[in-house]
Amino acid sequence: MIFAINEINNNPRLLPNITLGFHIFDNLYNSRTTYEATLDLLFKQKNNIPNYKCGRKDVFSVTGGLTSEYSMQMASILSNFKIPQITFDSFEATVSDKSDFPFSYWTAPRETIHHVGIIQLLLHFRWTWVGLIVSDDDAGESFAQKLSSLFIHNNICIAFLIREIVTHFLLNNYWKPECTERIMELMQILISSNASVIILKADALLSNSLTYLMEINEIKKNTNVGKVWIMPLQWYFSTFLKGELIGRNIFFGAFSFSVHTDTVPGFHDFLLNVKFDKTLSMFLCFFWRLALLRCENCREEYLEDLPAKVFEMDMSGESYSIYNGVYAVAHALHAIYFSRPKAMLHKVNVEPVNVHPWQLHAFLENIHFNNGAAQEFFFEKKDLSIGYDIINWVTFPNETYLKVLVGRVSSSQNFSIIKDAIVWNTRLKQVPPHSICVESCHIGQSKIVQEGKPLCCYDCTACSENMISNEKDATHCVKCPGDHYPNENHDHCIPKVISFLSYQEPLGIVLVSVALSFTVITCFVIQTFLKNWNTPIVKANNQNLSCVLLIAILLCYLSCLLFIGKPGKLSCLLRQMTFGIIFSVAVSCVLAKTILVVLAFLATKPGNRIRTWLGQKVATSIAFFCSLQQVCICIAWLLSSPPFPDVDMHSQTGKIILECNEGSITMFYCVLGYMGFLAMISFTVAFLARKLPDTFNEAKFITFSMLVFCSVWISFIPGYLSTKGKYIVAVELFAILASNTGLLACIFLPKCYIIIFRADFNTKMPSS
Numbered sequence: 001m002i003f004a005i006n007e008i009n010n011n012p013r014l015l016p017n018i019t020l021g022f023h024i025f026d027n028l029y030n031s032r033t034t035y036e037a038t039l040d041l042l043f044k045q046k047n048n049i050p051n052y053k054c055g056r057k058d059v060f061s062v063t064g065g066l067t068s069e070y071s072m073q074m075a076s077i078l079s080n081f082k083i084p085q086i087t088f089d090s091f092e093a094t095v096s097d098k099s100d101f102p103f104s105y106w107t108a109p110r111e112t113i114h115h116v117g118i119i120q121l122l123l124h125f126r127w128t129w130v131g132l133i134v135s136d137d138d139a140g141e142s143f144a145q146k147l148s149s150l151f152i153h154n155n156i157c158i159a160f161l162i163r164e165i166v167t168h169f170l171l172n173n174y175w176k177p178e179c180t181e182r183i184m185e186l187m188q189i190l191i192s193s194n195a196s197v198i199i200l201k202a203d204a205l206l207s208n209s210l211t212y213l214m215e216i217n218e219i220k221k222n223t224n225v226g227k228v229w230i231m232p233l234q235w236y237f238s239t240f241l242k243g244e245l246i247g248r249n250i251f252f253g254a255f256s257f258s259v260h261t262d263t264v265p266g267f268h269d270f271l272l273n274v275k276f277d278k279t280l281s282m283f284l285c286f287f288w289r290l291a292l293l294r295c296e297n298c299r300e301e302y303l304e305d306l307p308a309k310v311f312e313m314d315m316s317g318e319s320y321s322i323y324n325g326v327y328a329v330a331h332a333l334h335a336i337y338f339s340r341p342k343a344m345l346h347k348v349n350v351e352p353v354n355v356h357p358w359q360l361h362a363f364l365e366n367i368h369f370n371n372g373a374a375q376e377f378f379f380e381k382k383d384l385s386i387g388y389d390i391i392n393w394v395t396f397p398n399e400t401y402l403k404v405l406v407g408r409v410s411s412s413q414n415f416s417i418i419k420d421a422i423v424w425n426t427r428l429k430q431v432p433p434h435s436i437c438v439e440s441c442h443i444g445q446s447k448i449v450q451e452g453k454p455l456c457c458y459d460c461t462a463c464s465e466n467m468i469s470n471e472k473d474a475t476h477c478v479k480c481p482g483d484h485y486p487n488e489n490h491d492h493c494i495p496k497v498i499s500f501l502s503y504q505e506p507l508g509i510v511l512v513s514v515a516l517s518f519t520v521i522t523c524f525v526i527q528t529f530l531k532n533w534n535t536p537i538v539k540a541n542n543q544n545l546s547c548v549l550l551i552a553i554l555l556c557y558l559s560c561l562l563f564i565g566k567p568g569k570l571s572c573l574l575r576q577m578t579f580g581i582i583f584s585v586a587v588s589c590v591l592a593k594t595i596l597v598v599l600a601f602l603a604t605k606p607g608n609r610i611r612t613w614l615g616q617k618v619a620t621s622i623a624f625f626c627s628l629q630q631v632c633i634c635i636a637w638l639l640s641s642p643p644f645p646d647v648d649m650h651s652q653t654g655k656i657i658l659e660c661n662e663g664s665i666t667m668f669y670c671v672l673g674y675m676g677f678l679a680m681i682s683f684t685v686a687f688l689a690r691k692l693p694d695t696f697n698e699a700k701f702i703t704f705s706m707l708v709f710c711s712v713w714i715s716f717i718p719g720y721l722s723t724k725g726k727y728i729v730a731v732e733l734f735a736i737l738a739s740n741t742g743l744l745a746c747i748f749l750p751k752c753y754i755i756i757f758r759a760d761f762n763t764k765m766p767s768s
Helices: 002-009 031-042 068-081 111-124 138-153 179-192 204-221 267-272 278-292 317-337 341-345 357-364 506-531 536-540 543-563 569-603 609-613 616-640 665-688 699-722 726-757
Strands: 085-087 104-106 129-135 157-164 197-201 228-230 255-259 368-370 376-380 388-395 401-409 415-417 445-449 458-462 484-486 493-495 497-499 644-648 655-661
Touching: 002 267, 002 317, 031 068, 068 085, 068 104, 085 317, 111 138, 111 255, 111 388, 111 401, 111 415, 129 138, 129 179, 138 157, 138 197, 157 179, 179 204, 228 255, 255 317, 317 357, 317 368, 317 376, 506 543, 506 726, 536 543, 536 726, 543 569, 543 616, 543 726, 569 616, 569 644, 569 655, 569 665, 569 699, 569 726, 616 665, 655 726, 665 699, 699 726
Parallel strands: 085 104, 129 157, 129 197, 197 228, 497 655
Antiparallel strands: 255 388, 368 376, 388 401, 401 415, 445 458, 484 493, 644 655
C-alpha cells in the first residue's frame, strides 16, 4: 500500500497537487480488535460513536481485512458512513450476499473462479476420486457444498469429507489430550484411502495444527502420507520459531491458487530503500526482530538477505490486490476532480475541492485503468477482473521453498497449465498420480455404476455388437452408423464393404463360365438333334417336345446371368420369374414325354382306343397347361408383392449386402413348390414306366433326371435358409445349374451318344 501511494503521489498526471496519506491498523486476528480498530480509524480522539459525525477523520476509503469474516465485521461499521471498502480477500457467500455490502469492492478474483480452477485442475489430470478436509464452520460448509455441486456436474466424487475445527485440538493454546487419538483417525483415513488428491479448506491456525500433528504422527508411526494437496487460497508455508517449515515433506509438490500478479517495476528497489521512520517502526521493527531472532535495533541491510519463507522480495497476491485497490481509489478521485468544468481548464494545477467518500461509488463501479504493471483492470459487479495463478510448492532440505508458476485460471475461467514445470511429491508411487475409485475403463468399454456406491466407482463392460467407445471411462457406448461397423477392439467404426455377386470376383467368374459352357453344350445337342431330325431315335422321343425341352434348358442356363451383377429393379423382377417359368416349361415337357411313353405302351394292346391320344396336340396341351399354372403364380406374385432391390446391413458384419428382396417369400416357395410338384409327378410316372418294353424307352432316363432334380432342390432349401449375403445367390445358381445339367445329361446325352457313336442302334423305329 505504501509503495502504491508513493507511486501515485509522484505521478503528476494522476492526482496533481494532491497528496494521499494512510493509516495502518492491526486487528491481531481478533474480531473485537477489528471493530475497535475500525472505529479508531474513523474518529480522532477515540470517541467511538457510530452513526454520529463527532470529530471524524477525512477517510476516503478503507482497505481490509485479511479474511472475509474480518471484512464483513469492518463493513458493518463502514457502511453506516458509505465509505468505500476495498477488500483483497475473495468474497465467500456463506451467510451473506453481496447486496448486504453495497459499499464494498473486492480486488481479489471471484470465489467461483477458484472453484472452477480446482475442477479444471482435477479434470486435467483425470482425478475423479478426491478427499476433502474443511473447517467445521460456515466457510468450510459453504466451500464443501459448492464444490460438491460442481463435482456432481463434472463426474468427480468425494472419497471422504472430514470436518475439523481448531478447538478439537487446542484449548487456550494448549494441546488437548484427545487430539492424538483424533489425528490418528485422520491419518488412518488418509493412508488407507486410495484417493491421491486432498483438498484443504482451513484457516492458518487449523491447517498448521493439523500439519504439525500429522508430522508428529508420521515420526511416531514411521508412516508417510504421500498425497497431492490442493491448499487454501493465498496459502503460504508457516514456520516454527527456529525457521523450520511446517509440513515441508507433507506439502512438497502441493498446489495452491494465488491472485495473478505481474511484475511491478520499482517494487524491488522500494523494498531495498525502505526507511524505518516513526510511522513504520511499530510494525516493521517488531517483524524485523522476529524474523532475524535478534534483539538489536532495526537495521536495513538485512532485508534482501532474508529467505523467502521469512520475507519475499516479490509482490505477493494479497499485496498485488492491495496495490490495485489503492490505484482504483486514486483513479476514482482523479475522475471526480477532473469531472469539474474548472478543473478541465486547469489540468496542470487542480484546486482542492470538497469530496465525500460516498461520491466515489459512482466512479468506482465504472472504473477502468491500467496499473503500474500495465495490466488492465475494471470492476465487474464489484469484483476486479483478474484471475488466479496456479502455484506448485517445491521444498528443500535446508527448510526453504520455491514457488513455481505452473498455470493460470483467467477471469473468464480459461484454464492453462504447464505439466513439464510441475514437481511432484517424492512420496508418490507414480507421477502424475492416479486418483480414481477404480481403474479406468479401457477404450471399447463402458461404465456400469455399482449399486449403492458413488458414480466414480463402477464396473467395466465391453461394448456390445455394433457399438463402440473411443475414449476411456465412457459413460455409454455409441452405435456405429448404419453403413459402418466396429473394429475388433470396438474403439472406432469402419466403413462397411458393399457386397454382391459380381462378374469380376472368382465365384462369379466360375458360375458364369459354367453357365456359358453348358449353354454351348446345349446348343451342340440342339444342333445334333436338328441334323438328325428324321432318325428313329429322334422321332421316337417326340421331336417337338425334345426341341422345346432343349430350348428351355438353354434358356435356363442363360437365365443364370440375371442373378449375377449389381441387383437392379429390372433384374430383381425378372430373374426369379424367368427362371420359374422356364424351368416349369422344361419340367412340363418332361412330364408330357413321360405320359406319352405310358400312353404309347398302352396303345400297343389290341383294340385300345388310347392310340387316339398319341397325337402331338396332347403332348403340347400337357406342356402348355402345366406351364400356364406357373405363369399364373408368377403374375399373382407380381401383383401382390413383387421382388425389389434391397440393402441388408445386418446379416454380415462389415458388409452392406445388395440383394433382391423376394417381396413375398410365400410366393417364392410357391414357385419352387409347383416345380417340385411337377417333378414328383414326372418321377412317379417315369418310375412306374421304367420297365416298359420299348427300344427307345426313355422312362429310365427321365426317372434318373427327376431324381437328380428333386435331390438338388430339396437340399437347396436348408442351404438357402442357412446362407447369407451373396452366397445365397450362389447356392440358388448352383441348384439351377445342377438340376438343369441333370436334365440335359440324363435325357439327351445317351441319345447323342447313340446318334454320334452308335449309329447302328439308330436304324429302325421301335415296334408299334
